[in-house]
Amino acid sequence: MFVFRNYTVESLFGEDTAFSGYGDISLIPDKENQLVWFYQVPLNFDLQSQLKEIEITRSKLQFVVASLAPGQSLYVLSLENLFPLRYSDTDTSLQDAVSGFNRLAMDLAATNPAVRFLDFGEFLSKYPAEEWINWRFYFISQMILSPVVAAGFKDWFNQRIAQIRGARKKCLVLDLDNTLWGGVLGEDGVQGIKIGGDYPGNAFLYFQEALVTLSKMGVMLAVCSKNNEADVFEAWNKNPFIKLKSDHISAHRINWDNKADNVRSIAKELNIGLDSMVFVDDNPTERELIRQQLPMVAVPEFPKKPYGLMAFYAKLLDDYFRAYLLTDEDFKKNEQYKANARRNLSQQQFTNLTDFIRSLEIEIDIMCVDEFNLPRIAQMTQKTNQFNLTTRRYTEADINGLIGAGADVYCISVRDRFGDNGITGAMIVNREGSTAKIDTFLLSCRILGKNIESAFFYSIVNKLLEQGVKELQSCYIPTAKNAQVADFYERHGMTLLDEKNGEKYYGMILTKPTVIDDYYTITYK
């Protein structure tokens, strides 16, 4: 990592970080892929020279952004005034210059996927303004942030970077009694549980409303509760204050079984990994059980009092569910999972898979990468585990780097009569003369089970053949989660050439196009 800065900020970053000179942009290291922009409003008592310096900082940032090499990312932290002095209430020229700079940084981030904006002000607001600078340390070292503030910075920064790289949890598993409402349904009854009305019911109501919003942002909600299932459905149907109902819930296990088994089976039903789940329960014994039996599941402490639920929700969001960018697929995801449930019901009525697939009227659009689907493609490389042949994780900037180096990047958007799944598969192919090499091939687990992977694979292979490719190469890299595709290439006509450390390398000579089953409507866009 390399940091562009105008003050002493060394203690805020890891030992292997390199730094620019103060205010210097003459050197942009070409070997570092991760660059950081971290400037503060100059500590200066002359307003005009402060404004001038901010103006210069704007051009410096624009210059660095324009000079980024393919594959480099620049994380821009917002410009903040650490020592705000106000001589009058009506002169806001400094604040305007600061927000103007931050607007510029956000605009750059919106138009260039290699640039990412981080709100440093949000971090600072956790500390009282008079603690931001410790003048004793500043005067002996130019260290701009006090040690107290610096101590919290690393965690915050790493968390934001992880978010930008797409490490967001997928599913929140919730208990019911004393978690989503006050009291115990089995004892207090449908009308007796505390939800809505006076405290503590209003605190639980707010928590439920917040969770409904979370589900609209693409987080799957699941319920895991020791209760009689019939009682819970009665409460969902009859208690008008319950906002979080079966509509918002992707899976539920309401029974008296061990919760670790229930969480495992929810993961299986939703086709997600345990490490993408968060478990919320007011009962410390249940939390401990999950921590011990399923250490990959995140288990936050639960607030001791219902009024603590709001701070708890804010922390859930910050620690697990905040995304840098929410895509259309996130907003639609929960609908898609519900459509999947309808598809599964429909599947049971057919005796063979072919009839079932034919009945779905599947339409596949194959698209080249563009500025609209690039964020989703990068997100899929970060999040897809099961149907992923090489599990190479890429940022948008990485993918742009590959395109710059001559790679073809494709994605598919899939619809059927039950709904639109959106962009749910991607392939990256490196080209060299008449040889093509598959770098990445993945499908979201939502669309598996319909042989869409074969249709996608052969469509691209046919297209390559059309473009004069004579030889195709590919490989499979095993992970803890992608065993289901270990023999994908064997099953699709490729020859295993070499195998080392479990990695399998394949080749195929392309001679004539493969006929694709006619029950898919495939369109190249």
Next chain:
Amino acid sequence: MDEKILEAMRKVFRSGDIDSTTSQANCETWDSLHHLNFIVELEEAFDMEFEPEEISEMKSFAAVKSIIKNKTK
């Protein structure tokens, strides 16, 4: 007191090779950046604040010890 100082030194300078003869001159990781971290660590351990003049003098185990001793008097 000695052990508390040595502990802070080990934590910040990340070296097992630290004793009462260690100073900025013979400890490779004791640069100006780590020096400040070390002061922060000491302030916390001894619950006191050092003046800038003191901080610039505290560049060996012996000097640190004598300044802390002076302040606790």
